[in-house]
Amino acid sequence: MRRFLGATLRAHGYQVVEAASAREGLAQASGRNPDVILLDLGLPDLDGLEVAREIRRTARTPIIVISARGQEQDKVAALDLGADDYLTKPFGVPELLARMRVAIRHSALPPGSLPAPIFQSGELRVDLIRRKVFRDGQETRLTPTEYKLLAALVRQAGRVMTHRQLLQEVWGSNYQEQGHYLRVYMAQLRRKLEMDPTRPRLFITEPGVGYRLREGESSV
Amino acid sequence: MTSRQLWIREYAWATGIIGLTTGLALALRPYLQITDVAMLLLLAVVFVAYRHRRGPAVTASLLSIAVFDFLFVPPYYTFNVHNAAFYLTFAVMLGVALSMSQLTGRIREQAEEASEREHQARTLYAMSQELADTARAQDQVAIVTKHISNVAPGQARILLDDEEGKSRFSRWPEDPVFESVAVRVAATWAYERGESAGLGTGHCAEAEALVVPLRSPTHVSGVVLVQPSDPDAGLTQPARRLIEALADQAAIFFERASLSERHQEARAEIQSEQLRTALLSSLSHDLRTPLGSIEGAASSLLQGSGLLSAESRRELAETILEESRRMTRLIANLLDMVRVESGALTVQKEWQPLEEALGVALLRVEDRLADHPVDARLPATLPLVPIDELLIEQVFINLLENVIRHTASGTPIRISAWAAADAVVVEVADQGCGIPPGEAETIFRKFQRSSSADRIGPAGGSGLGLTICRGIITAHGGRIWLEPTDGRGAAFRFTLPLDGSAPREVPAEALES
Numbered sequence: 001m002r003r004f005l006g007a008t009l010r011a012h013g014y015q016v017v018e019a020a021s022a023r024e025g026l027a028q029a030s031g032r033n034p035d036v037i038l039l040d041l042g043l044p045d046l047d048g049l050e051v052a053r054e055i056r057r058t059a060r061t062p063i064i065v066i067s068a069r070g071q072e073q074d075k076v077a078a079l080d081l082g083a084d085d086y087l088t089k090p091f092g093v094p095e096l097l098a099r100m101r102v103a104i105r106h107s108a109l110p111p112g113s114l115p116a117p118i119f120q121s122g123e124l125r126v127d128l129i130r131r132k133v134f135r136d137g138q139e140t141r142l143t144p145t146e147y148k149l150l151a152a153l154v155r156q157a158g159r160v161m162t163h164r165q166l167l168q169e170v171w172g173s174n175y176q177e178q179g180h181y182l183r184v185y186m187a188q189l190r191r192k193l194e195m196d197p198t199r200p201r202l203f204i205t206e207p208g209v210g211y212r213l214r215e216g217e218s219s220v
Numbered sequence: 221m222t223s224r225q226l227w228i229r230e231y232a233w234a235t236g237i238i239g240l241t242t243g244l245a246l247a248l249r250p251y252l253q254i255t256d257v258a259m260l261l262l263l264a265v266v267f268v269a270y271r272h273r274r275g276p277a278v279t280a281s282l283l284s285i286a287v288f289d290f291l292f293v294p295p296y297y298t299f300n301v302h303n304a305a306f307y308l309t310f311a312v313m314l315g316v317a318l319s320m321s322q323l324t325g326r327i328r329e330q331a332e333e334a335s336e337r338e339h340q341a342r343t344l345y346a347m348s349q350e351l352a353d354t355a356r357a358q359d360q361v362a363i364v365t366k367h368i369s370n371v372a373p374g375q376a377r378i379l380l381d382d383e384e385g386k387s388r389f390s391r392w393p394e395d396p397v398f399e400s401v402a403v404r405v406a407a408t409w410a411y412e413r414g415e416s417a418g419l420g421t422g423h424c425a426e427a428e429a430l431v432v433p434l435r436s437p438t439h440v441s442g443v444v445l446v447q448p449s450d451p452d453a454g455l456t457q458p459a460r461r462l463i464e465a466l467a468d469q470a471a472i473f474f475e476r477a478s479l480s481e482r483h484q485e486a487r488a489e490i491q492s493e494q495l496r497t498a499l500l501s502s503l504s505h506d507l508r509t510p511l512g513s514i515e516g517a518a519s520s521l522l523q524g525s526g527l528l529s530a531e532s533r534r535e536l537a538e539t540i541l542e543e544s545r546r547m548t549r550l551i552a553n554l555l556d557m558v559r560v561e562s563g564a565l566t567v568q569k570e571w572q573p574l575e576e577a578l579g580v581a582l583l584r585v586e587d588r589l590a591d592h593p594v595d596a597r598l599p600a601t602l603p604l605v606p607i608d609e610l611l612i613e614q615v616f617i618n619l620l621e622n623v624i625r626h627t628a629s630g631t632p633i634r635i636s637a638w639a640a641a642d643a644v645v646v647e648v649a650d651q652g653c654g655i656p657p658g659e660a661e662t663i664f665r666k667f668q669r670s671s672s673a674d675r676i677g678p679a680g681g682s683g684l685g686l687t688i689c690r691g692i693i694t695a696h697g698g699r700i701w702l703e704p705t706d707g708r709g710a711a712f713r714f715t716l717p718l719d720g721s722a723p724r725e726v727p728a729e730a731l732e733s
Contacts, residue, residue, distance in 0.1 A: 072610065090544070090545075090548055141731040142731065143729035143730065143731055144729060145729055146729075178723070178724060179570050179571075179572070180570065180571040180572055180604055180723045180724075180726065181726050183570075183571075183572040183573055183576060183604075184573065184604070184726045185726070186576070187573045187575055187576065190575075190579075191600065197575065197579075198575055198578055198579050198582060198596045198597070198598065199579060199582050199583065199586075199596075200579050200583075204583075205576050205579060205580045207577075207580050207609055207610050207613055208609060208610045
């Protein structure tokens with residue numbers, strides 16, 4: 001896996017530092033100051049989650065977690081710990097590169113900086129300043145909660161957001177047990193903004209983890 | 221009512237009736253001949269003899285003779301008799317009382333016996349009926365205990381052999397009933413000899429409980445122990461006979477249950493053996509084929525790097541990609557199967573719209589679905605369902621892959637769902653060649669591929685998809701089946717029960733101005 005990733009990423013012009021164990025990885029992470037860290041949760045010497053926590057203690061370096069199918073709880077835990085994104089094995093190279101680009105771009109923004117005022121992806125356009133949402137150029141009216149949810153996703157466009165993070169952001173900490181609120185509002189958003197709500201193109205479900213708003217190629 | 225109270229009552233009745241008749245005769249004395257009085261008293265005696273046992277009947281007859289002699293036979297108010305003919309009357313009265321009570325006693329005994337037999341038959345029938353309806357050994361023991369304790373007020377216990385067929389009596393249950401040494405001795409005796417022992421029997425009669433062995437035709441599988449709430453009163457003969465009959469009946473049921481259990485275990489063993497064999501042969505075939513292609517394509521790429529055109533290189537790489545994806549799916553299926561089989565399938569239900577799981581599934585098989593127009597419209601009014609999204613998504617994926625594999629390209633697929641009484645019903649239907657009648661159940665079995673599957677191209681299914689679906693749906697408390705279609709196509713339906721506490725209602729909102 002590491003060999004394949006190393007070769008692929010070098011071929012795409014990245015400089016790659018490899019580490020075979022958690023200890024080595026932690027040393028490299030603080031010593032080489034990378035732009036992005038790919039972290040496999042299945043490490044020989046230490047729990048991958050521990051590594052994520054350790055890195056987050058000192059640095060904001062984006063972390064992309066790599067794990068197998070069926071480890072959804074670990075992924076969620078890693079994301080809630082501050083990992084930026086995840087990939088499920090087996091994954092394709094384009095997917096990996098896209099995640100890395102998003103993660104690096106988000107980390108390049110200084111903390112607390114405002115997102116771009118206009119978000120565009122496919123037929124969806126969101127004007128964050130005038131709080132207006134357009135589908136195919138047509139203004140679509142949302143309820144306040146629908147808009148809050150949409151705005152939360154737009155701020156983190158391209159990145160996965162866990163159920164917990166979204167519930168926290170939109171409803172606050174008292175609603176952690178009300179996961180169906182999020183799902184119901186997500187279904188409403190899809191019905192209003194997706195061409196075919198049963199085959200979402202924008203509001204992507206990350207099964208067992210959360211949601212991701214697909215970024216448009218032309219996003220500003 | 222105790223037997224002593226009953227006894228007093230019977231005699232009081234006898235005396236009362238004679239007293240009443242005497243009163244009547246005294247009142248009517250001016251109009252009656254002495255023979256009429258004798259007849260009247262005789263009638264009273266017959267009545268008592270008919271209603272009661274011999275003791276009260278004889279008492280009534282003696283009483284009536286005394287009253288007759290004292291009050292009605294001259295000289296009055298003495299027991300002297302002038303006319304010797306009256307001695308004959310006395311003898312007749314006594315004789316009638318005795319023979320009547322003899323007769324009615326016999327009838328009563330027969331009636332009692334018949335009603336006991338009827339009661340016994342009814343109890344036996346009721347118990348067998350209940351036993352026949354239950355399969356779990358634990359429930360069967362509870363049923364037998366209940367019926368036996370109904371026979372006699374007190375406590376009933378059942379001790380059965382453990383699974384290895386060894387007697388439990390080396391370790392007594394912690395139960396006050398078994399604290400008495402005499403009871404333990406009686407229980408051991410009954411178990412070893414196969415005969416009743418303890419209270420009211422010839423063996424270990426000093427025990428506070430009756431112990432009846434559970435005898436089946438082949439062996440004694442345990443004992444039934446009955447401790448009446450009043451050990452001094454003991455158990456009546458009919459009660460004991462009924463308990464023995466119930467125990468015999470129960471023993472047959474217990475033996476049948478343990479035999480069928482053993483039979484099932486043996487069958488499960490054979491099945492898992494067959495599964496392993498099938499798994500190995502399936503693995504060697506299904507995994508070797510894609511592996512062969514991958515190895516071949518990769519080695520061509522390595523060796524012939526200079527000779528291959530860009531297009532062939534691309535083709536080889538695509539082969540590798542495609543075949544490894546196939547292997548990934550197969551291995552995922554096998555792992556799912558192992559989880560379903562081993563019972564390690566944990567369902568983490570959350571209330572959610574079904575749409576989401578379906579959406580993910582449709583995206584996951586999107587590239588392979590390209591040739592199949594999918595009509596998937598779930599009504600917006602469909603209630604939230606409590607499901608494990610990852611698992612239900614897998615069900616959709618397996619059903620869709622099933623259609624992709626077994627129908628010609630271009631075959632449309634229709635996915636629909638609706639709310640039933642306490643469940644949501646989902647249907648995945650295609651317009652393919654359908655599934656031959658008679659295979660509606662077998663297709664859900666492991667490694668079973670529909671006989672029609674071979675007609676369309678290389679199937680390449682593992683024969684596990686539907687088995688996994690059934691495992692997942694069953695774990696959700698639902699059902700999955702092949703809906704009969706008249707004519708073309710196959711339609712799979714499954715239910716997702718809306719059980720558990722419904723989630724808090726999501727408040728509705730007005731649109732933002």
